[in-house]
Amino acid sequence: MSNSSFDTSKVASTNATAATAAKPTKAGVVANWADERLGLGTAMKKNLRKVFPDHWSFMLGEIALWSFVILLLTGGFLTLWYDPSMAEVTYEGAYDPMRGVHMSASYASTLHLSFDVRGGLLMRQIHHWAAMLFIAAMLVHMMRVAFTGAYRKPRELNWVIGCILLLLGTIEGFTGYSLPDDLLSGTGVRAADGFMKASPVIGSYMSFFIFGGEFPGEAVIPRFYVAHVLLIPGILLALIAAHMLLLVYHKHTQWPGPGRTNDNVVGYPMLPVYAAKAGGFFFIVFGVTAVMGALLTINPVWQYGPYDPTKVTAGSQPDWYMGWPDGALRIIPGWESEIFGYLISWNVMIPILILPPLMLMVLILLPFIESWVTGDKREHHLLQRPRDAPTRTAVMVALMTFYGVLWAAGGNDIIAIKLHLSINQITYAFRVLTFLGPIIAFIITKRWCISLQRHDREKVLHGYETGVIMRSPEGGYSERHLPISEEKAYSLTARERDEVWSPESETDANGIPAPGTRVNRLRARLSANMFGDNVQPPTREEIEAAHHHAEHEHQLQSALDGRSADGHQFDGHHSVEGETLSRDD
Amino acid sequence: MSTLEERGSDNTPAVPEPIPNPGLPAHTWRPTDVDPAKEKRAERQVAAFFLVSAICSVLFVVSYFAFDVGDNWTTFGGLGASTLFLGLTLGIGLMSIGVGVIHWARKLMADHEIMEMRHPAASSVEDREATVEALNTGIEESGIGRRPLVRNSLLGAVGLIGIAPLVALRDLGPTPNEVAEDADYPGAGLYRTVWQQGMPIVRDAIGTKIKAEDLEVGDLVNAAPEILYPTEENGWEGALEGVEVQITKSKAALLLLRMDPAEIQAAPGRENWTVDGIIAYSKICTHVGCPISLNERTTHHLLCPCHQSTFDLADAGKVIFGPAARPLPQLPIEVDSEGYLVAVSDFDEPVGPSFWERNKG
Secondary structure, eight states, rough: OOOGGGGHHHHHHHHHHHOOOOOOOOHHHHHHHHHHHHOOHHHHHHHHTTOOOOOGGHHHHEEEEHHHHHHHHHHHHTTTOOOOOOOOOOOOSSSSGTTEEEEEHHHHHHHHHHHHHHHHHHHHHHHHHHHHHHHHHHHHHHHEEEEHHSSSTTTTHHHHHHHHHHHHHHHHHHHHHTTOOBBHHHHHHHHHHHHTSSSTHHHHHHHHHTTTTSSSSOOOOOOHHHHIIIIIIEEEEEEHHHHHHHHHHHOBOOBBBTBBBEEEEEEEEEEIHHHHHHHHHHHHHHHHHHHHHHHHHHOOOOOOOBTTTTTOOOOOOOOOOGGHHHHHHHOOOOOOOEEETTEEEEHHHIIIIIIIHHHHHHHHHHHHHHHHHHHSSSOOOOOOOOOSSHHHHHHHHHHHHHHHHHHTTTTHHHHHHTTOHHHHHHHHHHHHHHHHHHHHHHHHHHHHHHHHHHHHHHHHOOOOEEEEEEEOOOOEEEEEEEOHHHHHHHHOOOEEEEEOOOGSSSSTOOBBBBBBBBHHHHHHHHHHHTTTTOOOOHHHHHHHHHHHHHHHHHHHHHGGTTTTGGSGGGGSSSSSOOOOSOOOO | HHHHHHHHHHHHOOOOOOOOOOOOOOOOOHHHOHHHHHHHHHHHHHHHHHHHHHHHHHHHHHHHHHHHHOTTTTTHHTTTTHHHHHHHHHHHHHHHHHHHHHHHHHHSSSSOOOOEEOOOOOHHHHHHHHHHHHHHHHHHHHHHTOOOOHHHHHHHHHHHHHHHHHHHHGGSSOOOHHHHHHOTTOOTTTOOSSTTTTEEETTTTOBBBBBBOOOOOEEEEEEEGGGGOOOOOTOOSSOTTHHHHHHHHHOEEEEEOOOGGOOOEEEEEEEOSSSSTTTEEBBTTTTTTOOEEEETEEEETETTTTTTTEEEETTTEEEEEEEEOOOOEEOOEEEEETSSSEEESSSOOOOSSOOGGGGHH
C-alpha cells in the first residue's frame, strides 16, 4: 500500500489545533502528548464521561474486584518470604513453642513470616480475610444479579464468566490455604487425596501424579504454589478483565424509575463522580480488611503445628466456601459398589466429584433455561424486583436453601457439641432437609412474591394505607387510602407483562404448528408454571376506574380534607410543615 | 408470543406503560451547592480525612520501628503490638483516604445525573454483513474448504501435537505400580505398609515398645511401627529417609485398644489376631484418609473428626455411622519373646481411602 492512500487531511489540522489552542490545560497537554502516540482519544472520548447508575447493590461486585486487588498486593508481599518447599528443616525462629521442631520449609517460612517479619502476620491475615471477602462478595454479587434478572440478554455470557470466576476463586482459596503445610491444611490436602483416589479408573494415577508418588510426597506444595500465584491468578485476571470490558460495553443495568427506561442509562459520569466513589471505595475495602487483619486472628497456623499424617484436631473444617461440599460429604450414607471387581465410591464421588460441578452447571444454565422458557430474545437493561419474577426468585431461594443446609451440615459436629444434640440425629435431619428444605423454600418464596405483587397492585390502584380509620354516617368503619405519588406509581408499574407461552402461538403464517411438539408441551407447561400465577401490573383502564372510584370516596370524605384529622400528618408520605394538630375551624 | 418473537429484532421491549413516564425528577441543589459556608465546611472535612490518613502513615512507620515483632506477639489480647498497630494505622490511613474521596464526591463534585442512550449489543447489520463477507472471503482465499487433504492433514497434525504436552506431563509422578515395584523403601505402594512380621509396635511420639501387660482394659494407644523411631540399638537407622517418613506415617499409623476379651466379636479368620483383648486397627479412615482420633471409651466406638464416620472397635472395626463404607483394616499382632507387642504381618488389605482398583491388588 502506498503512503498516498493514507488520509493525511487531519494530521496538520490536529497539530495546528494543539499548537494554536489559546491556553491548553495541563491535563490537555498530557492528553495530547499521549494521544499522539497511543491514539486513545476516540475510545476515551466516550468512556471518560461514561454513565454509571447508582444503587447500593451495584457495590457488591466492586467489593469482589477490590478484594482481588488487595489479594494481589498482599500476596505479592507474602511471596518475598514464603518458601514453597516440603524439605524438612528444624525451626529456629522467634516462636518459642515450635523451636527445635522438625517441619517443612513452607511451614517454617510461614512461621518466620508471622513472627520474624514485621507486618508479615498482618499481611497474612489481610490476605486471608480478603480471600474470604473475595468469595463472599462474588457469591452475594451473583445472587444480586440473579435476583434482579440482570443475567438476561445481552448479559448471559458475563454471567457465565462470573460463575467460572466463582469456581476459580474457590480453587484459588483452597490451594492458598494449603500452602502453610500446617496440620489443618494438611488434613484438607489428605482429604483431597481421598477425593482424587475416589475418581473412577484414573483415581490413584491422578493422586500419584499430583503428589509425585505416594501421599504426601514432596511435590504437592510447590505445585499448589505455582497454581496459586501464577496459573489461577492469571486466568482470574484475564476473566475479570473480560467481565469488566463486557460491563462497560453493555452499560450497567438500572432500576426502572421516572426517566429511567430500557433505552437509556441515567447516573453519574465516570469522571469525576464514579471514579472518585469507586476509587475511594477501594481504599475503604482495603482499610477494612487491614483493620480486620489487625484485630481478628485468622488461621493461626502456629497453634496447629506442622502437618503430621497421623494427627488431626477435632472440629477440623475447611474455609467457609468449601463448607457445603464438605457437608454433603458428611451426611451421605456410606455407599460403595463393585463392578467387575472395581470399586466405585459413591460416598465420595456424589458429594465432591458430581455435586459441585452439577451445581455450577445449573447456575451457568439459569439464564439460558429462562430465556428458552419465555422465548424472550429481547435485550433487558431494566432490573426486576425479586417479587416481580416469583419463579426465578423462588428457584434462587431454593438453591440458596440447598447450599445453606449442606453448609450447615458441614458443621454438624460443632452443632452437636454446642447444642448438646446427637450427631446421628442431626445428620439424619440434614439428610431430610437437603431435599425437603429447597422444596419448602420454593413454595413459600413463590407465594410470598406473588402476595407482594398483589400488594403493589393494590397500592397503585387504591393508594397506600394511611392508618386512619373512617366512620361512615351509617356507622361502618373503613381505612382511608391515599394515592401514592406519580413517581412511585410509575416505578411500580414500569415492568413488562408476563406472557404465558403456548404452543398454539408458535405457528407459521399458514397456521401450521411448529415441529417438536413434545418439547413445546414441556415448554408451555414450564411457562404456565413460571408465570401463570403472577400478578400483572394494572392496565391504564383499571387505574382510571380505580381512581374514579377513589374520587367518589374522597368526595364523601371531603369534609375532613385539609383538617388535622385527615391523618396524613402521621403517615410520612406528605409534608406537614406549617400544619398543626389543633382544630383550625 | 409471535409478538415477542417479532420484537426479537427490535431491542426495545414494549413496556406497556399504564402510567406515562413522568421523566427524570428535577435536580435539587445540595446545601453545599448553595451555601458557601457549608461548602467550605465540607472542604475542610475532606481535607481533615486526608490529614488523618497522613498522620496514620507516619504512625505506621513509627510502629514499624518501635515495636519488635518477635517478642511481643502475645501482647494486646494475643494480637501482638506490632501487628496490631501496623494494621490499625494502615487500615485507618487507607479508610480515611477512601472516606475523604467519597465525601468529596458526594458533597462537592457536580451531582447532576446525566443520561446516555443505550445501543443494541449487536453490531449494525451492515457491519455484520461486511464481517461475514470478510470471513467468507478469507476462508475462500485460504482454500480450506476446497482442499480437504490440507484441511484434514492439518487437523490430524494439530490433534497429534496436542499429545506432546500431555505426554510431557507423564513424569509428574510414578504410577502406583511403579512405586509398588521399584521404590526402595519398605511397604511402598497402595497395597502395602511398612508393617511386617516381627515389626515392634511402639508408642507414637516417644517410640517406646509396648508390653502387653502394661495396658489396662479400656486403654487406647496411638501406636507406630518401630522403624519410624530409629536408634542405634534397634537398627532402623537409615531405613527411611526424608519424604519416606511422612509416607510411612500416613499408612502405618495404628490404634491399639485393650478390651475385655469377651467383648471382642472377632471376624472369621481373625480369632488369633489379638493378644489378651488387645486389638490393633489402622488409624487411617477408610473414607478419605483422616487419622481417626475420637474414642468413646464405654462403647468402643471411634469417631473420625473430619466427617464423623464411626467405627465399632469391638466388632471388627465395622462402620456403624457416617459416610465411610468399609471397616477399619485390622493388624494381626502377637507378643515377642520379651512380652512386647509386635506385628504378625502386614495388613491384609490396603489402608486408607478407597480407590478404583483397590480390590484387584
